[in-house]
Amino acid sequence: MFPPLQNDTFLRACLRQATDYTPVWLMRQAGRFLPEYRATRAKAGSFMGLATNVDFATEVTLQPVDRYPLDAAILFSDILTVPDAMGLGLTFAEGEGPRFATPVRDEAAVARLEVPDMSKLRYVFDAVTSIRKALGGRVPLIGFSGSPWTLACYMVEGAGSDDYRLVKTMLYQRPDLLHRILAINADAVATYLNAQIEAGAQAVMIFDSWGGVLADAAFHTFGLAYTARVLAQLKREHEGAIIPRIVFTKGGGMWLDAMGQLDCEVLGLDWTVNLGKARAQVGEHGPRAKALQGNMDPNALFANPDQIKAEAIAVLNSFGRPHMDRSQTGPTHIFNLGHGVSQFTPTENVEALVRAVHAHSRSMRTAQV
Amino acid sequence: MFPPLQNDTFLRACLRQATDYTPVWLMRQAGRFLPEYRATRAKAGSFMGLATNVDFATEVTLQPVDRYPLDAAILFSDILTVPDAMGLGLTFAEGEGPRFATPVRDEAAVARLEVPDMSKLRYVFDAVTSIRKALGGRVPLIGFSGSPWTLACYMVEGAGSDDYRLVKTMLYQRPDLLHRILAINADAVATYLNAQIEAGAQAVMIFDSWGGVLADAAFHTFGLAYTARVLAQLKREHEGAIIPRIVFTKGGGMWLDAMGQLDCEVLGLDWTVNLGKARAQVGEHGPRAKALQGNMDPNALFANPDQIKAEAIAVLNSFGRPHMDRSQTGPTHIFNLGHGVSQFTPTENVEALVRAVHAHSRSMRTAQV
Numbered sequence: 001m002f003p004p005l006q007n008d009t010f011l012r013a014c015l016r017q018a019t020d021y022t023p024v025w026l027m028r029q030a031g032r033f034l035p036e037y038r039a040t041r042a043k044a045g046s047f048m049g050l051a052t053n054v055d056f057a058t059e060v061t062l063q064p065v066d067r068y069p070l071d072a073a074i075l076f077s078d079i080l081t082v083p084d085a086m087g088l089g090l091t092f093a094e095g096e097g098p099r100f101a102t103p104v105r106d107e108a109a110v111a112r113l114e115v116p117d118m119s120k121l122r123y124v125f126d127a128v129t130s131i132r133k134a135l136g137g138r139v140p141l142i143g144f145s146g147s148p149w150t151l152a153c154y155m156v157e158g159a160g161s162d163d164y165r166l167v168k169t170m171l172y173q174r175p176d177l178l179h180r181i182l183a184i185n186a187d188a189v190a191t192y193l194n195a196q197i198e199a200g201a202q203a204v205m206i207f208d209s210w211g212g213v214l215a216d217a218a219f220h221t222f223g224l225a226y227t228a229r230v231l232a233q234l235k236r237e238h239e240g241a242i243i244p245r246i247v248f249t250k251g252g253g254m255w256l257d258a259m260g261q262l263d264c265e266v267l268g269l270d271w272t273v274n275l276g277k278a279r280a281q282v283g284e285h286g287p288r289a290k291a292l293q294g295n296m297d298p299n300a301l302f303a304n305p306d307q308i309k310a311e312a313i314a315v316l317n318s319f320g321r322p323h324m325d326r327s328q329t330g331p332t333h334i335f336n337l338g339h340g341v342s343q344f345t346p347t348e349n350v351e352a353l354v355r356a357v358h359a360h361s362r363s364m365r366t367a368q369v
Numbered sequence: 370m371f372p373p374l375q376n377d378t379f380l381r382a383c384l385r386q387a388t389d390y391t392p393v394w395l396m397r398q399a400g401r402f403l404p405e406y407r408a409t410r411a412k413a414g415s416f417m418g419l420a421t422n423v424d425f426a427t428e429v430t431l432q433p434v435d436r437y438p439l440d441a442a443i444l445f446s447d448i449l450t451v452p453d454a455m456g457l458g459l460t461f462a463e464g465e466g467p468r469f470a471t472p473v474r475d476e477a478a479v480a481r482l483e484v485p486d487m488s489k490l491r492y493v494f495d496a497v498t499s500i501r502k503a504l505g506g507r508v509p510l511i512g513f514s515g516s517p518w519t520l521a522c523y524m525v526e527g528a529g530s531d532d533y534r535l536v537k538t539m540l541y542q543r544p545d546l547l548h549r550i551l552a553i554n555a556d557a558v559a560t561y562l563n564a565q566i567e568a569g570a571q572a573v574m575i576f577d578s579w580g581g582v583l584a585d586a587a588f589h590t591f592g593l594a595y596t597a598r599v600l601a602q603l604k605r606e607h608e609g610a611i612i613p614r615i616v617f618t619k620g621g622g623m624w625l626d627a628m629g630q631l632d633c634e635v636l637g638l639d640w641t642v643n644l645g646k647a648r649a650q651v652g653e654h655g656p657r658a659k660a661l662q663g664n665m666d667p668n669a670l671f672a673n674p675d676q677i678k679a680e681a682i683a684v685l686n687s688f689g690r691p692h693m694d695r696s697q698t699g700p701t702h703i704f705n706l707g708h709g710v711s712q713f714t715p716t717e718n719v720e721a722l723v724r725a726v727h728a729h730s731r732s733m734r735t736a737q738v
Binding site for chain 2: 163165171173214215295304307338342
């Protein structure tokens with residue numbers, strides 16, 4: 001149905017297989033830092049107008065892949081499409097973050113929640129298929145969703161928050177209500193990601209953007225447990241190909257031991273994590289050893305190209321030389337930022353970054369030990 | 370000069386000495402959640418009007434100590450008084466955070482910076498002495514400052530920030546400029562805290578509120594190194610009493626090994642840290658073993674009193690039983706929140722918390738092992 005894949009570097013690295021160089025893509029690579037994105041966004045009128053239109057979503061997903069030699073594309077969408085399909089009414093006011101018209105704050109609202117009919121998310125699955133075709137096999141396509149906890153934050157708060165007071169009040173005062181929200185979110189996210197896989201996504205990523213705001217004990221009970229519930233329901237392969245699963249918890253470096261036990265292939269790491277230590281902790285050995293994705297500070301892209309190159313090399317070196325034996329699996333690294341690329345990033349600096357990652361990671365593999 | 374101290378539980382715990390119960394105080398305990406604070410604040414007209422008036426600062430520092438059986442008082446002031454004294458023009462607009470009229474963003478502005486004349490901070494030292502007298506020895510008084518890095522964030526950004534783009538652009542593009550700011554900040558903070566000690570502060574705390582936004586390598590170079598530079602210059606005792614030094618890095622739990630090597634007595638921990646693990650890592654053994662302070666989620670105070678009690682007990686139990694041998698030092702815990710108390714906290718919930726900490730920590734010491 002789709003053209004054969006020409007660059008499997010990203011997928012191989014996800015599966016801890018040796019590659020000739022370290023693959024690189026950037027969170028939020030299809031976004032506002034690109035002038036061509038801003039042009040399409042202007043045509044679409046609104047953010048949701050962009051995300052729900054298959055042609056626009058295809059166009060902006062391909063823009064960074066056309067411009068830079070990236071090793072993966074990621075579906076252009078939002079992490080909050082699932083609660084929108086639950087009827088909460090997602091909007092993006094100009095210059096503000098997401099907002100829900102109908103937040104979920106009391107027992108009655110929680111009782112009304114259910115796993116949404118996936119037909120309401122048809123626009124996402126259609127976009128996945130359209131993008132897969134448009135990519136023509138150049139690089140693999142990553143699908144994604146917000147994590148159950150991160151969705152719950154927005155669903156209860158109704159918008160972004162400085163202190164997560166409303167959702168945490170529910171957590172401490174009515175944990176039963178929050179558990180119900182999270183269980184529904186987990187089952188909805190799993191169904192949603194499986195439908196993306198069926199539509200053509202070749203890897204899936206769970207963005208736990210707000211996992212890091214939870215207290216230690218609460219992270220395990222309200223965060224990780226429901227991410228695990230999603231993972232347990234995900235399709236392991238599709239049409240003969242294994243579908244790697246990536247989990248990214250911003251601010252979750254503290255809990256790497258527990259995340260290392262998740263049933264997934266890749267852990268995304270933010271810039272506060274030491275990649276070498278993380279490799280020793282969860283990337284090197286054992287039946288659940290994972291590929292690691294990350295973790296340059298997005299703000300490093302505001303330096304000059306030579307400095308960016310030095311920073312990219314420092315990140316690659318902090319992970320160290322990946323394994324190179326094609327007969328077995330071993331430690332692998334997927335280069336990324338530690339969070340989304342800033343809208344203020346100069347486009348030429350991303351070019352410098354991608355070239356530096358490719359060049360240095362090749363030289364790491366051929367250098368004398 | 371000052372009345373003798375009647376409750377040394379907090380100071381003993383800072384020095385890893387056995388106590389009959391776990392001392393408790395709350396970051397931002399002198400603050401907006403108290404109606405009596407809001408009344409004084411209204412009289413003062415502005416936040417800086419409150420902070421710079423010795424009588425008002427004394428009044429609000431004592432308010433939480435009068436209301437609750439807390440084991441320490443903390444100077445009412447702001448973490449940004451030092452850059453204000455450098456001439457940057459600190460203001461607090463109603464409903465907003467701090468703002469500097471003259472941010473430090475270029476080479477010329479950095480060149481102009483110097484350690485301020487401490488006479489400009491006289492109002493702080495006068496407040497310390499006034500509070501010490503007003504406390505009458507009931508509990509010890511903690512002085513404080515922002516860390517060099519945290520001050521630099523505000524000095525360069527000019528205000529709070531979502532992404533720290535300006536200060537991090539300087540970090541990655543002109544590290545020489547940032548190093549100069551940090552060196553001046555470190556020497557200024559050390560001088561400032563020493564003057565607080567001379568004025569009567571019985572312990573000092575360095576708030577590294579934004580350390581956790583730094584990338585792993587940058588935290589060590591631009592964060593911790595300058596906190597260490599402050600610590601190295603601090604007075605170790607005053608009028609025969611040891612002055613404990615507390616370092617609190619919000620979001621710094623990832624770097625506990627490195628922070629465990631700091632030359633200070635206490636580490637403050639936010640709610641993402643597992644206290645039991647932190648105790649094993651930095652609180653139990655060795656010449657640099659430290660007392661631990663923290664770390665209940667401030668949002669837990671929005672639950673009901675029984676739930677707050679259960680949460681306080683969970684935090685105490687996660688640290689475990691402190692050592693009880695008065696003939697030697699050993700692991701100790703100072704109960705606190707993981708960050709400042711929220712302005713929306715019901716006052717009676719703080720009462721429930723303080724009572725639960727005292728009662729349960731006494732029972733932990735007498736229970737059969």
